[in-house]
Amino acid sequence: MNELANNALANSFAFNNAWLIPALPFFSFLLVGLFIRPYSEKLAGIVATLSVSTSAALSLWLAFDYFSAFPAGAEHPALVSWSFQWLRYNEYLVVNVGTLIDSLSILLMVVVTFVSSLVHLYSIGYMKGEDGYGRYFTYLNLFTFSMLGLVVAPNILQTYIFWELVGVSSFLLIGFYYTKPSAVAASKKAFIVTRFADLFFLVGILLIAVVGYNLMSLFGVPNGLPENVSAFDFAFITNSGVSTMMNNFGILTPALILIFIGAAGKSALFPLHIWLPDAMEGPTPVSALIHAATMVVAGVYLVARLFVTFAASESALLVAAYLGAFTCIFAAIIACTQNDIKRVLAYSTLSQIGYMMFALGVASATETLGYTASLFHLFTHAFFKALLFLGAGAVIHSVHTNNIWNMGGLAKKMPITNITFLIATLAISGVWPFAGFFSKDEIIAAAFGNHHYVIFAIGLLVAGITAFYMFRIYIVTFLGKARSEAVDHAHEAPMTMTIPLMILAALTAVVGFIHFGDYVSVASIITGDATGHAEGGFPIWIPALLSGLTGIGIAWFMYGGEKDRATAVTEKLGVIYRVICAKFYIDEIYQFITHKIIIRFISTPIAWFDKRIVDGGVDLTGWLTRRSGATLSHLQTGQTQTYAAWLINGVIAVVVIIWLYAS
Amino acid sequence: MNPAELTHTIVFYGLALVSIVAALLVVTVKRIFRAAVALATVLVCGAGFYILLDYDFIAGIQLLVYVGGIVILIVFAVMLTSSLEDTEIRPSKSRKALGIISSLGFLATALIAFQSTSFPLSAPTPEQPSDVALEIGRKLLGYGSDGYVLPFEIISLLLLSAVIGAIVVARNPLKKSSDLSGQSEQSDGSAT
Amino acid sequence: MSFVPGLFHWLCLSTILFSIGLYGVMTRRNAVGVLMSVELLLNSAAMNFLIFNHFAAKPFIDGAVMALFIIAVAAAEAVVAMALFVAIFRSRKTVDVTQIDTLKG
Amino acid sequence: MNILNMIIAPELIVALTGFVVLITDLFIEDKKRHILGPIALIGILLASVSVCNLLPETSSMFGGRFVFDPVAGWFKLFFLLGAAFTVIFCWQSKAREKLPSTGEFYSVLMFTVVGMMFIISARDLITLYISLELATIPLFALAAWRKGDKLSGEAGLKYVIFGALASGLLLYGLGLLYGLSGSADLLVISQTITDSPALWLAGALILAGIGFKITMFPFHIWAADVYQGAPTVVTAYLSVASKSAGMAFMFQILFGIFGNALSEYGWLIAALATATMTLGNLVAIVQNNIKRFMAFSAISQAGYIILGFLGPFSESVPSMLFYLFIYVFTNMAVFGVIIYYSDTTGKEEIDDYKGLSRTNPAIAFVMMIGLFSLAGIPPLSGFVGKFFLFSIAAKAGYHWLVAVAAINSTVSLYYYLRIIRQMYMEPPAENAKKLPISKTLALTFLLTTLAVILLGVIPHVYETIQTQTTNWLPTLNQLP
């Protein structure tokens, strides 16, 4: 790392107090939450938005400084700009809370702050008139703070801490309309499912930390690491010497799988995805921010952060790949049958995250293209998915219903929303000029490059299905004739809502052309250089684009014309359609497991057992003493002569006992 | 066995027989007055035993105090508490059994114990101190390390308090108030 | 065993008298009867002292003095007991020990 | 020779007070009868003063027949204290608890105190037995003092029969001891007796005598009925002074005669202590009459005191004396309230104490402090006393016994709390009103409560007893 770059960065304002980026939302959270909220709601909104936008500007500045110090293509070091010792378990297990700056964290910081400030702006309009307006912005700021804290964490325990805080703020935001029982249930479900996954994450951390601690206490600090490194620090965990040693201890793969389950829980991969669709109960900007751009990608970020260790263990990445691919295809199929606009977008998010996860999964120590592709897709997806959600929000805001079948013909009524929604739909379907095309194409290329042909095929298929269900909802909501009278007095969203839409639309158009590989990539162990772009070979983008276009065609064919051919097709599918529509009854299975088994067969018997047996035992002793007291009291017969007998036999008894004892 | 020992043994067994029979009568006879008489005979035989043991002074005291005083007192009590004729009802079967078992049990344990312990017999000095009565008198009032003047004083206090107690308890109240419970007793304070 | 009454024979005598006294205390229903059995006990205890004095502590006469005191104590006891029986007879019209058992439980 | 410093002075003073009270009773009319109480009190006070200035040294009279040593001194103080409280309660009770012929009552009481004082100072069988009888026979009469009342008569009857039988057995035992050792002097006996079946029989018989006096397990049967039947003032006296006399007698026998054999028979004492404690506590749970309840509580307390005989004597004698000292105060505090309450309201059942804390909180507080000290709750002195006793049992290695004793004191807490529940948690009966209390009684309650609280916290009391009585046992054996 050359000196010039280092000192150029050393005196850059942004780098030195990078801690301001997460700190600003935190201070505004405290300020708004405690003081401003009770007094004026409007001011709360403004202050919240201002703080997040300043930290967005700061992170842009930091990105500029960083990449000017380490130009594209060069090696991007991970620098801890500021940290202090928060908690000291013992001398090898120390938690230094601080900010770690490298290309990955800058990418996430930019995305999070940018989308969050847009959502804040959008919410000022969307939430006007709702009660708890101030409370909403406080939660939003808390969320942004915890997300940023998670992203800049230099050690895995700080990640876990902010991981939990993100979970709590999502719980608060989902349950914002707490008078609605369904919102309360959804927030509870979200928190408990993520908490369940965090359990595995915590056990994973403990396992790695303790083994690391044992290694360090036996062999000392591995060379090349600073003296006061702790077993929690990413530098220690991702250190190649350490991971090989852990591997031949045989605990690396189980630990990483545990951590991956934690990531899967937060990013709603297959078995733990049930909470995301229900999370739509929260206000739409929340879904846009949390369930599109930021929180759900935390899992991807974590796997990316530990990519080197994951690559060191053979099977961990494979698990990620196959689970990602399955979620991708599974969610896409369900998305085609949903009628609630936000549910469709939720399932589409699930499938896109499946994309990112299996992109990481297909990458390996040698072939690191997948890593770049996944992060590129994360970057682009954040923008167009946020746009889709905000667009849907605008639609719902004016039509006051989520069901796409009583919308229709909104294009004329809401021109800006229509255009921006169209751009986003094209982007996600992978049509050429928009961002989705480039990132999705790169993922498919990476899958093909690493000879994962099955996953490659799934990728292609899902690209088509995505295009199909996206255009299905576009056509049904915006084109065709109005299906309910609510549509008549629909009106264009106010300025504060349309500006973010337009900005996002512009971004989705432009961002595809960035040579992402030069900025965000990880050096492959063998070649040493980062393979940013899929070189030469068969141009993968052609089949990808073709499947996208066929998807659009089918959608147009089924929903475009007057005759609704769609219902015909669904009858033919019959029972299959009903199963997909009911989301494969996964929710009912969970419901059965949690309520029936846990409540009925575990906690009730325990509560009963506690009341009857353990409590009974105590009462039994009480009863026993009283009973023996009563029987003994009957010895006092009142007859003087029996008393005399007692006395004499007492003497005889004592003599006999002494005699027995003496002999 | 020289003649003195012979008479000694015969008298011993004779008296023993009489006193045991009389004792059994005391505890079993139905009419209480007859029991009192039987008690008197037991005590008289007791005095006889003391003479055998060469303690004729004690025998005299026994006859005088025990038979003369206490038995007469008991006879008074018998007359005061019940008419001469009324007979006592038999103790219940189980109570009698319990009594027999316990007393025989005690007897057996005591005898086995005496059987198996060798008592430190004092050397059989032929002559008895000149006069037991004189010796006892000296002991009773002696101040020295072997005197018993202290118990002598204490017994006097004991007898005094016993008599006072007996008077207070046995005094019949002046007023023939029907309600004998303690409540009414208070009104007139202690009858002098 | 020789017929001449040694220490063991005397002890047998006094213990027999003692046990008869015990039997009397346990079975006599009339309070005065019980008192008589108690007199029996005390008398056999006094005899016991004299026996031991005669056989085990010949030159000294502590036993005899004790016997004297026992007679005195017996007298005192008899006095108190009789007073009590008279008082009870007056209030309950009976001295049958088995019927006087209101205090129990 | 100044009368006050003769070592027999205390006994003489008490006997003298007895006579003085008896004679003044003859010459004053009915109305002025209430001055007899103060006279008795002054007598007791004088006697305790003379005991106090005699206390630290050890000396003997009558050629070693009568010995005054610190242990005897402390025991005499306990007897005098017990008697003083009894006199005060008898003197202050006006209505239901008023005893007939108080003059005779006080004098007989004085004589029994003299008897008790002689027990601890006797050094030969005859004095020991006669003083024990002096301490017991008049109690038969005291128990039946209220001759009109059926229950008091029945109590007296049972007490007479049981007492006579016990003294018969004791006498038989002493006879055997005399036979085995050939002499009547305790010192000679303790040096000559060897382990033999007859000795075991003698031991058992004497144990019967002791057990009767301190209500130990197989011989405790009489206690409940007599405590309930006798007038409450006498019950108080029985439970405190008579039990201390029993302890004095047990000291003389176990330390005096069986001193060296005691450690071998520790298991017997442990067994008897466990039985007494457990039986006393268990049966007390189901009692309803307050006097009968206190009888069983007294039985269980006897169980705790016997623990002292297990341990090393240099430490156990002071602890037992300290516990007795606390026991006198605590029991008298509780009995005082019982007597006062039954005197003013005539009720003796536990449920009658309903809501006492609302009607007169001070009395309820005194009762609560007394009961908590009996149960052994810190920081009261009952806890400190029990702690030292248990520590002796632990030192002697009987850890299981300490566990049993501790569990027993928890069970005892249960039934003491039953009364406190009645007083503090139940609403008072409708017609309950504030009860009048005389100044002297209030002063006595104050004194007892202060003693119960301070005795545990202030170390000097235990320290003085400890310094004076640690090396008591060796001195016991070499006096001429």
Next chain:
Amino acid sequence: MGLVSWLFILPFVTALAVIMTPAGRSDLVRKIALAGTSLHLLLTGYIVYKFIQVATFSGEGVKEALITQLYLVEKITWFESLGIQYFVGLDGISLFMVVLTSIVIFTGILASWSVVERSKEFFALLLILVSGVFGVFVSFDLFMFFMFYEVAVLPMYLLIGIWGTGPKEYSAMKLTMMLMASSALILVGFLALYHGSGLETFDLIEISKVHFPIAFQNWVFPTIFIGFGVIGALYPFHTWSPDGHSSAPTAVSMLHAGVLMKLGGYGALRIGLYLLPEGAQNWALFFMGLTTINIIYGAFAAIKQKDLKFFTAYSSVSHCGFVLFGIVTLNMIGVKGAVIQMFSHGIMTALFFGLIGMVYGRTKTRIVTEMGGLAKVMPWLAVCFYVAGLASLGLPGLAGFIAESHVFLGGFIGNPWTDATTMRVLTVIATMSIVVTAVYVLRGLGQVFQGPLKEQFKTITDATLTEKISTGVLVATLAIVGLAPWFFIDLIEGAIYPLINRLSLNANTWMTF
């Protein structure tokens, strides 16, 4: 009297002052009690300040120490023939506990502002109970320790019996009986220690210099651990806690769950672990199994509870399981976690019970299903309730996480005397409790505060000033401990080094920290 003695004399004096107030003025009683406790808060603060000045808790002398280093010590002979002294002092752990108790009693008095019926006796008994607790935390003489322990336990009977609700006599009696029976076990243990050590003293520091034989330790350690475990809600002996807490008035259950249950943990640590290391090693695995059941059992039982107080009682059974679990991990991190958990759980439960009392004061019901949507009418209480709930499920940023992370880490690191794999399996089972806790916390709070507001609760008012201060103080403490743990952690660490050093003193392997 030195500074530290004032810790337990001040509440006692306030109690006397409360009793002395004239009958008519019941509001004066509350004010005096509040004045006394706030004065106490200042005193504790001053003592902490003095302690930090004089104590060294991170120098190198500390790491190898074998004997607890006490500060601000006062020693007066009491019964010198038996070796009993008035021995009072402070080390890291007891200082921490003193701070906890001082805060809890201050908030407790505030939370019971509405007690009017016989308030004089109520506040007097409460203060006597607290002076007993302070006495336990500062005394280092076994006799004094035991004396204060029983003084702390007994007022509970009257407090629950007179001012309680529901089956108050039954639960008061059960609670007192079980705690006194446990003190019987402790008494046996103490006397065994006193006589086993051979030297004639009850002084904890002197006795700790003696190395007891292994067989002796093997039976004394379980006696003492179970004796203290009963009040620390060890598994089979915890049944008094649900009944006791549900029928106790607010301040009493705040004090009891918050502070009295910590006596168990503190005693097991100070007496059990410190004096009997080998005993602890042999019994560690057994008690670890028991405490793991404790944690899971309490959590699962809490799910089913309908009554808020039962719900919190079972949750505190589960959290107290963490304390005992931490102690039997026998390594520095685990034991440190146990101490922090004692503090954090103390504050948490005090907050919980305080809030339940306030909610009950308004809705007159504690049954969860009867309430709903209360957040709309009492936002302050709802926020505090959620903070307490989140702290109890171990949300980072609040005290619960610091303690639980220590305990889990301690469980994972293990110690040379117990087999590591079983220990790790048990720790994983214990970690599962964070999910179950989340389930029952959110279920309970969701039913009470979220959902549609019922008709009859429309007119409820939010927290009054006193309630705001008391809940505010507790929430602030939770946040401070959660956010800035570094300033008090090494204070505790310094106090735990001697305990851990003694563990490996005679064992073959030297314990790496």
